[in-house]
Amino acid sequence: MSHKTLFSRALSLDPERLHFAAHSHHLWPDASFDAQVQTWVEANRFADRKWDLIFGEVIPRAQAHVARELNLPDPATVVFAPNTHDLLLRIVSGVERKPVRILSTDGEFHSFRRQAERWEEAGEALITRVALEPFETFDARFVAAATAGGFDLIVISQVFFRTGQVFGRVADLAALADPAGPWVVVDGYHGFMATPTDLGAVADRIFYLAGGYKYAMSGEGVCFLHAPDGYCPRPVITGWFSEFGELSGPPGGVPYRSDGGRFWGATFDVSPLYRFNAVRGMLDEAGLTTADVSAHARGLMERFQSAVTGGEAGKLSGAELINPLTDDISRARFLAFRDVKAADWRARLLDAGVFTDVRDDVIRFGFGLYQDEADVERLIETCRRVL
Known part of the structure; x- marks a missing residue:
């Protein structure tokens, strides 16, 4: 399910951008x-x-x-x-x-x-x-x-x-x-x-x-x-x-x-x-709890993780995923990949309109309420194309 309508103002400012840095600077909802x-x-x-x-x-x-x-x-x-x-x-x-x-x-x-x-x-x-x-x-x-x-x-x-x-x-x-x-x-x-x-x-x-x-x-x-x-x-x-x-x-x-x-x-x-x-108040009105938002993000992360491990996301598959998804309910809402090329990958993705962030040799992809399945597929395709 898509919740993009809650973020229509922020998303309309740069419609082609893929913002996968929700763990860094989360976009603001219309409310x-x-x-x-x-x-x-x-x-x-x-x-x-x-x-x-x-x-x-x-x-x-x-x-x-x-x-x-x-x-x-x-x-x-x-x-x-x-x-x-x-x-x-x-x-x-x-x-x-x-x-x-x-x-x-x-x-x-x-x-x-x-x-x-x-x-x-x-x-x-x-x-x-x-x-x-x-x-x-x-x-x-x-x-x-x-x-x-x-x-x-x-x-x-x-x-x-x-x-x-x-x-x-x-x-x-x-x-x-x-x-x-x-x-x-x-x-x-x-x-x-x-x-x-x-x-x-x-x-x-x-x-x-x-x-x-x-x-x-x-x-x-x-x-x-x-x-x-x-x-x-x-x-x-x-x-x-x-x-x-x-x-x-x-x-x-x-x-x-x-x-x-x-x-x-x-x-x-x-x-x-x-x-x-x-x-x-917006979340209450929409009937969304933190557990609901986490579940939405987890579904997107599962698809991206499987694409990376399956070789669908270019050279990212060769990086070390240091916080893979497990059965634990409590977890970060981003996937962190360690590789010496992390900074270069971030720059390449940014040139292609994909926002991530880097901490030393770790590139992080953050997931949130303003993304949907189509965005993840675009992310996978972009990684395959530019990395």
Whole structure:
């Protein structure tokens, strides 16, 4: 079944393009355009009263959408920011021990990778990185390192951005979490709305970071943090929005909200929240859940994977598929192929009107709601022709 009508504006801007980078810059559905206009109208209609509307209706609606998607018991644990980097800084600022002892991996996204390297350089953090490869032993090796102890913070991706590898033992890390340390931070950017995610059993013990740029189809600026109660009650990096609500703190000290609002920053562009709410409303109206969208994408991936392994997609068949489809429900919504020619292949495909992306020697093909079977057949034919 095709769902292209939900993306008619974006697709009409470049009708011949084959956009197979849904995992990178997801195209925006029509509902987000209407939401962008609504943002302007309401900002000018309500003017000085705008923030009453934002905090009274727009943010609670967005919090409820996130809580429902992740099966969080309380939407008040969710706070928004323009990017996950801002939220990460606030978490780390609340660790009292210096330098901060962090356990992580060699495959985290750049928002953490670069900052972590600079923290090390400045003597502000000691970081232990567990190698992703060999993939088949990674989960066990990472949990063993975490269990050995000695860390203030444990940072790991739900789905790894470069390889599509899925970490399957979040519950084991949650069992180690403690308000006194370690704190567990899960980067869910490549998992949120890409694959069904139920945090109900661990929501009281882990931080979860994600955003709308990719599978939430809402563009930049709508990132969020789920913050468990009792963990990092007074982040050092803080914004004045945290002064509103039910406050607590030491006598004479800077007070904070006791819910997720303790991580609020300061004034920000609210249009991404409007887009996110509109996209979620669109999905509800269409009767589409994350499981439905994942199933649609999986069907397209199955055809493409079989074409590659069957030699129908040119030289791509000689590459190593590092995240092949399995029976697992939880997975990345892209196929990642490793080859020394990956960058050259991306350039060739781009010249032919096919958008993919490359991370080092890995070329990735992402699948989403705005593609159909005919698009995949065109992709296969183009790979056969130009690679």
